Amino acid sequence: MDKISFEKKIGKQNFKEKANINILINEHEDKKSVLLTELGILTYKKIREGCILDKDFDEISDKILECDKIIYKNIKELEKINNSNKVIECECGNKLNNNDKFCSVCGKNIEELKCEETIICGTCNLEIDIDSNYCVCCGKKLR
Ligand SMILES: [Zn+2]
Ligand SMILES: [Zn+2]
Known part of the structure; x- marks a missing residue:
């Protein structure tokens, strides 16, 4: 394999690896958003019921x-x-x-x-x- 096609191959591998990492990051960012929303709903419910008393939430x-x-x-x-x-x-x-x-x-x-x-x-x-x-x-x- 000559030098140029070897570098191309590495470049392709890097690109694929980066894409996979990005997918993983995006998946978990989405998952986190959903969980934060769930936490928010639960927290808001407890605030309304008076179980959580904290002025920071006002x-x-x-x-x-x-x-x-x-x-x-x-x-x-x-x-x-x-x-x-x-x-x-x-x-x-x-x-x-x-x-x-x-x-x-x-x-x-x-x-x-x-x-x-x-x-x-x-x-x-x-x-x-x-x-x-x-x-x-x-x-x-x-x-
Ligand atoms: Zn009302
Ligand atoms: Zn009538």
Whole structure:
């Protein structure tokens, strides 16, 4: 084997070795990200439950709560859009459009049919169903 093709061969080997090392690094960086997310979820849960009391977590916890609020609010917006052409049934059996305010047959106030008792979450101030065990927005235990 002449000198040049020998160097080429070594170069190729190095390239392959480097590629394999890079794959290994990337794989483990991905794995680490997933594990850190899991750790974050677990930590955040313990913070919310009051098992971890550390002021260092306050800032990031508040930011997570803000995200939760925005996500929840927008899920509700989507539901509203999806429900706008949903048919609801009046107590008299008349089928009504979700946007109607009164029943066209018996005159019942439809808003009353739709409204349910709610409570306010102490953590995120969101109005939620009275029989919820956990806040649907921030996950706070309510009972
Ligand atoms: Zn009716
Ligand atoms: Zn809440």
